[in-house]
Amino acid sequence: MTEIIDVKSIAQRVREDLKVRVAVLRDRGKGIPTLATILVGNDPGSEYYMASQKKACDSIGAEMLKLVLPEDTSEEELLRTIRDLNDDGSVHGIMVLLPLPKGISEGKVAMAIDPSKDVDGVNPVNIGLVASTSGGVAPCTPESVLEILKASLKELKGLHAVIVGRSNIVGKPIIQLLLREHMTVTVCHSRTSDLKEVTRSGDVVVAAVGKPLMVDDTYIREGACVIDVGTSEFEGRITGDVDLEKIMGKASMATKVPGGVGMLTTVLLMRNLVECAEKVL
Template sequence: MQELPEVTDPRIIDGKKIAQGIEADVKRGVEEFISEHGIRPALATILVGEHPPSKLYVKLKHWACKRVGIISEDHKLPQETTQEEIIGLIATMNKRPEIHGILVQLPLPGHIDEREVMMQISPKKDVDGFNPLNMGKMLIGREGFVPCTPKGIIRALEESKIDPHGMEVVVVGHSNVVGKPAAIMLLNRNATVKVCHVYTKDLKSHTVEADILIVATGVRGLIKADMVKEGAIVFDVGITWQDNKVYGDVDFDDVLPRVGLISPVPGGVGPMTIAILMEHTLMAARMQR
């Protein structure tokens, strides 16, 4: 596994440090919850197939559970598992009171409708924030369980004492996992938000206007220095695996001299995403009690 770089430049957002702070709070909360209720919060993960990055991400989530004192239950299913079998497993997890959070690792194999699967997770156990009910509550400004990566970005802004109110935000990528929820959550905080994607014409003309630039496309090195406003805050959410190393959507070395703040890959939004998942699992346990 690729080692996280040590952060010494004040312009680089230290996602690992922020994540450690979140996890420390969760660990204290878990201990209090056990003291009050006599039970330990528990997260069930469902992994379908042999996608190497997904296997690593699930492993990292289980390691985080161990660090904060949350029980983790791992369900590994073969590639050929049917949609009905996955939905059946989710139904079982929904009914088990000792399971407080359910996470289905994405992406799922092509023969499975991810949206249909996410709809089956109980909104009370939807710690990834993908159930349509939780998405809808986010849309009207009642954020509960929201997708973990955008919430990690919001937390990083808070840690950096940056209020997005009135700022120009450009989100590149319109996935349900990052792009759309990030745009909505920043709109909820009164930013002016523009969403770009693969069909956007002249991407640079939009990105150069951004006070906050969030990039989540999976295209290695898409964003160059001439596409970034001087002093911008840049969140690189992209992940591309090549030769057992991970790369982001932003050409980091090229862009770094222009930015006010930037999240690296690895060591940026990734650790924060997992820490938020731990926070959500504790939150789900508290709600269910």
């Protein structure tokens, strides 16, 4: 039987721990971890994400500043807003929601966020620190994958993880996080020859391509642990990269979509926030 990994419980455990840590900071009079989230324009996805961040902040006792800037904000204005937040000692985490309006460089925005407040790990300094040290702030989706694997498998060391997809915000940071755990890591993608042969060599398969239902039983070996990072709209539903029905019985365990990796990302954003706050409070 394939076990569906209970990500909700993992999220709950992390949340309970964060509640305590925030309470400690508050009760000792050190201050309250505060996230500043910037939305430029009115992308509905970003508005939804902002609302869920607010809920997550509330759930652990953290504060949130919502900064909504008009669609026609210039790059310079946005960068100035970020610099002001960098200098503001009462703000511990800064997040800029994507996509940004045309004409604003995501790269420049990422570079502008103070690395010590960069709760989503987008500044190249954090990408570099994650890739070359045990420090740095990693983005939340890759962290979710790691957290799920740690909670689900006895030992990661020596296991072979095959990551399908090499995006900057998911696939590539996962490489680094899993190498830190002493896993053997393979990254494959659309150009990979004989993709199924490669994915079948994985004890763990992480699907992060954004192709609905692509990974079926022909992609995995018997007993593999399958983590589905994909979320696409497909036939009117939110659908992952994994065809869960087809891998049932062959995989040892798997996450579902929705109700999988996505359950954890906002909680781990909160953990990054609390860690950034703890370093300065």
